[in-house]
Structure formats: C-alpha cells, structure tokens
Amino acid sequence: MMLWLAIVACAQEAGPTLSSPALPIPELVTTPIVAEWSADEAVRALVGALAGDFPSPFRIRESLNGWLSHGDPGCPGEGTFMAGPSFEGCTAQSGWFYLGVGGYSESLSEDDLGPYVELNMMGDLTIVDPEGASIDIGGHWIAALREGPSWRAVLNGSWVEPNSPADWLATGMSGWLEYAGTVNPDGHLVSLDGALAVRGQAVQFTTVNLGVGGCGETPTGAIGIRDPSGGAWTFDFGIDCRPCGAVTFEGQPVETDACLALDGLADRVIRASGPPQ
Amino acid sequence: MIFLLACIAADPAPEAALQPLNDARLLRRLSLDLRGVTPSAEELAAVEADPAALDRYRDEFLDDPRLEERLVSYWAERYQTRIDEFQVRYYDYQLPADQECAFERAVGEEPLRLVAHISVNDRPWSEVATANYTMANPLLGALWPLDYPEGAEGWQEATYTDDRPAAGVLATNGLWMRYYTSQSNANRSRAAALANLLLCVDYLERPVTFSTTPSLADPDATATALKTDDACLACHASIEPLAASLFGYYPAIDYNRIEMAYYHAEREDLGAEVLGVPMAYFGQPLSSPADLGPHVAADPRFYTCAVKTMASLLWRREVSIDEYATIASLEQDFATSGWTARPLLRAITDTPQYRAGALSSSAAADVEARERTVRMLSVDQLGSAVEDLTGFRWTQNGCDQLANDDYGYRVLAGGVDGEQVTRAQQDPSLTWALVVKRLAQGGAITVVERELVNGGARRLFNPDVSLETLPSDPAFAAQLDTLYLRFYARRPTSAEVEADGALWTDAASGAAASVSAPAAAWSALIAVLLRDAEMVME
Known part of the structure; x- marks a missing residue:
C-alpha cells in the first residue's frame, strides 16, 4: 500500500503522462474506397487496356536501333549498347542527345531445356532528337527465346517514347511482369503473372493462362484493374474454365460475374514476344 | 520519503536549475530562431522600455513570413x-x-x-x-x-x-x-x-x-x-x-x-x-x-514525436527521458490548439529550457551535462543573420556555400549534410571558426563597399558615418552602439569603445596603399565584431 501511494504521488507530481488518454488524438479515419467505375466499366477499361498490340521488346529494339543510328563513334559510340560517354550525356554531330547507359544485346545460352537466345534490353537512358522528342528507358526486359518456338520474359521498369507509333509505348508503359508463351501446332498458350501499367491503366495478372491447352480464350487465374478511386477490381476465373469470372472490388464480392472479351490476347502476346515475322 | 525524492530526481524542475537569459538576449534568441535575423535596435529599445513587449514580439515573430524558412531549416536537420x-x-x-x-x-x-x-x-x-x-x-x-x-x-x-x-x-x-x-x-x-x-x-x-x-x-x-x-x-x-x-x-x-x-x-x-x-x-x-x-x-506517437522533435530543435539538444512531464505538457498545448504547430512553438519558447541563459549554482551534474544555455547559431542562422546585417550571401557558381558541401563549408561550419553528418555540431571547432572568419570578412567587406564606398542605402551604418569619420568623433561611438546592439543586443562598454577605436586605427594604418584606409579599417573592425562569440552564439 505504501508503495502504491508513493507511485500515485509521483504521478501527480510529474503531471500528465506521455500518452495521456485525455489527449484528443484524431480518430482513425480511413475513407472507404468507393468504386468510381461500375463492374461493366471496369471490364471495358480492362479489355481496352489489353486491346491492340501487347507491349513488345522487339518494338523497343526497333526504336532503339532507329535512335542509336543517329549517333556517331564519339557519341554515344558504336553498336547497340551505349555505355555512357559521360555522366552529363553527349550530343552527336547529328544533333541527337544521348544520356545514360543501356541498349540491347542478344546472346546464345543453354540450360537444361536446351539452347536459347537471350534478348536483353536494359537501360537507364534518355535519348532526345533535335526537335526535343525523347525516349526514356528505366529497367530491364529480358526474354529467352527457344526453338519450338517458346519463350519466357521478365520486364521490370518503365519505357516511354511519346512519338512512337505504338500506342502502348507512346503513352508510356511500366510493369513488373513475368510471362511466357508456347506456340503449339494447334494454337498458342501464354501465361502472365505480375503487374503492367499500359494505356493509362494499371493491370494485375495472377497466375493467368490463356489459349490452347488452357481454357482457350477464357483465362484461368485472376485479372485485376485499378479503379480511378485507387481500389482494385478483380476478375477471378479460377482454374476450371469458367466462361466468366467472379468479380470483387477491394476484396468484396460484387453481385455479378463478368465475362472478359479477351479474344486474341494470347495471339497478341505471342506476336509481341517473338521476333517480327 | 525515498519515493518522493525519486520523483523529484526523475522530473527535475528546470526553473530551479536554470537562470533565464536577460530580456535583450532572449529577444535576440527568439528573433534568430523564428526569423533567422538579429532584432532591430527599435525592437531592443522597446523591450528595454517594457519587458512585456518581449512576448508581443515573440508572437509577432511567429507570424513573420520568415518563420517558414526557419522551419524548413529546422526540419532539414x-x-x-x-x-x-x-x-x-x-x-x-x-x-x-x-x-x-x-x-x-x-x-x-x-x-x-x-x-x-x-x-x-x-x-x-x-x-x-x-x-x-x-x-x-x-x-x-x-x-x-x-x-x-x-x-x-x-x-x-x-x-x-x-x-x-x-x-x-x-x-x-x-x-x-x-x-x-x-x-x-x-x-x-x-x-x-x-x-x-x-x-x-x-x-x-x-x-x-x-x-x-x-x-x-x-x-x-x-x-x-x-x-x-x-x-x-x-x-x-x-x-x-x-x-x-x-x-x-x-x-x-x-x-x-x-x-x-x-x-x-x-x-x-x-x-x-x-x-x-x-x-x-x-x-x-x-x-x-x-x-x-x-x-x-491516428497514432499518438506521431504527435509526441512532433513535440519532441520541435523541442529538441529549439532547445538545440536531445530531449532527455527525464523531461517526459515537460513533453507531455507541451503535447497538451499542441492538442489544445487543434494540433497546429505555431502554438506548440510558442509553448516551447516559454519553457525554462528554451529561455535558459545560465545554470544556477544548485544545478545538478546531469542538468549541467544536458543543458545548452549558450548555443551556436546553426549554419543557416549564420547565413541569414549575416545577410540581413550586411547584404552578403556566400555564393559560388550559383550555389549558397553555407547550404551545400561542394566545398564542404556547410559541414565545416557545423551543419548537417544529411548523409555523412546527421547531427548539427553543438560546440565550436577549428573548422567552424575558419568558416565563420571567412563569412565575417565577406559580410564586412560587402557592407563597407556598398554603404560607405559606393554610397548605397544604409543597412548597418548610421546616416552620419562616412569614410572621413574617425574614432575620436562622436559618430564613431554612436556607430559602435548600433553595431553592438544589432550584433549582440547590448551597448558597448567604454573599454570596448576604446579598444575598437584602437583596432580601427591600427587597421587603417596597416592598410595596403591600393585600398582606402578607412574602408579597410571599417571592414576589419566589422569582421572582428561579426565573428565574436557574442554574435555567433545565442
């Protein structure tokens, strides 16, 4: 009792404690994320983001070839890989400006599955033409191409070329995606896993398979898209070839299934990921 | 009885151990901390005439547009x-x-x-x-x-x-x-x-x-x-x-x-x-x-942290765990204001720790080790105060030399570079003295050139002072009054007036033939006064 009294006296002497309950700490206010899109609008946005050409490392390679062709031996040097002539960049005699390190390379490698060609497109670079148009690369895009053909690719980073004829590159593309594809005699099969920001939309792939050998044009796995509110729409198709996916927003079920018209997506991914025919 | 003694030791009453600054020096500290400049002669005179003016000025300083810049500097640390x-x-x-x-x-x-x-x-x-x-x-x-x-x-x-x-x-x-x-x-x-x-x-x-x-x-x-x-x-x-x-x-x-x-x-x-x-x-x-x-x-630690951080920045030292009651009290003020920062700053400037100018004879050893009754101006305060007094800003290639470390002056002067040096220096050092010396010289030469040699608008010199003014003139002593007030928040003693006059005379006689002797003498005198401990400390 004596000890208890002494402690009380001490607390009174010392004034309020550090985390006094009397302090009006603001209450936790997390505004519930309210979808700005309906499920139908989310479907349209998702289909729109994935319509048209799928991002292609070969398109980047083509751009880089064109942009590097305006350089000279002194700036940024010869070949398909610029090694950064100086930190501040350099201007070639043509008036093109080159800054950073990067480019692309192709090499022949082999693993347990046999030989493959590795296309490595990496960089932290900016190239600016004399009119001020630019291409920016920040990251790497590595593809392993095998006979069959089949391939596996990883992309981490951002790519943007505002004047590109490819809309996905002109609007900028950013991602963290692993994907693979196989061309079978009777059709194509692709798998996608990760995140991709393309055509202004942020899209998520969770163990997605598409094409022959899977469920055809109906995917397995889950595909998501970020609502303008910041919330996530998810279309979960499972693994049993359901024609339509269960729809959730921020993890909460929405009372309708959604059918995504992803016709031709597997073909577009295949076309984008193999060398131009 | 034992427990009560333990309580006192755990929560010392700072007012018993700390003696406050005099009003003029406290006004100077408030002005430097909240505006980055020394007080004007008029502000000092007003506080001298009416000590109650001190808190009015403090509140004005909290409304001063320069407070924002000071907060940028504080939070940079x-x-x-x-x-x-x-x-x-x-x-x-x-x-x-x-x-x-x-x-x-x-x-x-x-x-x-x-x-x-x-x-x-x-x-x-x-x-x-x-x-x-x-x-x-x-x-x-x-x-x-x-x-x-x-x-x-x-x-x-x-x-x-x-x-x-x-x-x-x-x-x-x-x-x-x-x-x-x-x-x-x-x-x-x-x-x-x-x-x-x-x-x-x-x-x-x-x-x-x-x-x-x-x-x-x-x-x-x-x-x-x-x-x-x-x-x-x-x-x-x-x-x-x-x-x-x-x-x-x-x-x-x-x-x-x-x-x-x-x-x-x-x-x-x-x-x-x-x-x-x-x-x-x-x-x-x-x-x-x-x-x-x-x-x-919604995390209480977020608010306590803000209080501890601001108290630490204004006290120019770490907050001790013994001061939990003071921090809690400040936090209460912070809360009462609807968690807005200026009332918190106001409350911190009311604390004995902030206003301390000396230790009392009864101060315990731990208080003596902890308290900063005399504080070095931060490198940002040095820069802004000297610029306000002289118009000099130390720049090279467009870079403020006291705000970066291309040449290392910011760190040499006790500042924080954010990577290698993460705590502001608290005690003078040789490199600090060298940077202060160069800054003082730059400020002195700039203000003399501008105001006495080129006839520019008067910022520091009294209107009746010219290159013809000599230490024997009443205008010289009056100018020293102005300099001491602006720099140190006090007037010079007669011994200081005499010593400064002698310094002026020595500098004039030793000036190179290629320069104006009075200009060199004024520059030397002002440089010496600017680098004095009374100026670069608060």
Missing part, C-alpha cells in the same frame, strides 16, 4: 533530405550544370516545405501524413508529374497527377529520393525511415542478437530468418508490412528519373509477394496504400 547528390541527378533532366544546386535544393526541400507550409498556415499536424498536395517550385513543376499552377512563382501547393494516394510527406518524391531503396532492400529502409522521422521509432537503436542470425551472404537463409527468427522478427515483424505499403514507389532502377519520379500504381500489391506479408501498420491491416497516412495520423 530532422529529415536529412537536404543532401548534395540524389541518385537522380540534375543532368538526368538535361539541366545545365549551373542548375545543379537549384535542383538538389528543390528535391530535398519538397517534404520540408510541406511541413513548414502546414505549420505556418495553422493546418492540423495530421496533414503532414495525409495531405493530398505537396509543395513545389517551378523547377519541380516542370520536371515531375505535378499540376504546378501555370505562371506561378516560388513554392506553391501542387498535386501529383500520377494517381499516388494522399499521404503528406510520405507521398513526396523528395523523401523517397533521399530514402531510396533497392530491389533486395524492398522498401524496408524506407519503412524504417518513416518510423523514425514521423514516429520517433528508431529501429537502428534496438539491440540485435546476431548469434541466431544466419550469414548475410546467404540470401535465402536470411530471408527465412526474417520470417522465423525471433531476434529478426523483433524489428521485421513490423517493418515488412509497413514496407509492403510503399510498393507504388518501388523502382526497378533507383537512379532512373522516370522510375523514381513517377508513382507506379500497378506495383502497389507487389509488396505482399516480394516480402511475403500483406501491408499493415504495426499490426493493423491496411486495405490499400491510401490507408497508410490516416493510420499515421
């Missing part, structure tokens, strides 16, 4: 974002070399400007973690995805247009360019920075038991240990979920301008995969990164 080189450099934006300092300063000051802006506009402190806007200048407005107002000038509110969730300083590029991460670090260092800067929770101060930790050279074993080893989990159980909430800022390359300057909304959910845990705030699940700011703003 805490956030450590005013560094000289970010991973992304000025040339990555094709900026010319003469914009290097402007770029680095703008990037580093973005979060500081936001904190200062919230403070001086009496916005609730919660906005530091929840504001849906940032502060930007025209340079940042041109380089980053910001809706900087067209045609505007200076630092303005602006909003990122890349879909990043509102999170105050936690949504600023400046913070994350300073606290960058790598793919293997996976935002952990950023989570630790968040906890340290906003909550005063410093993971690096926690003891770590390494005996059960696997070789850091084995990434798989290390990754497993982070999830299973109790010693690792002591920190990583809360760091990892916090880090997972920051993946919209997760770059593929930490020195690439588009990877670092843009929010990557598509990567928001990668954290759970990369780190193996869902995003959470100290055990509370976050449904999205947008929940992070509100959780910080």
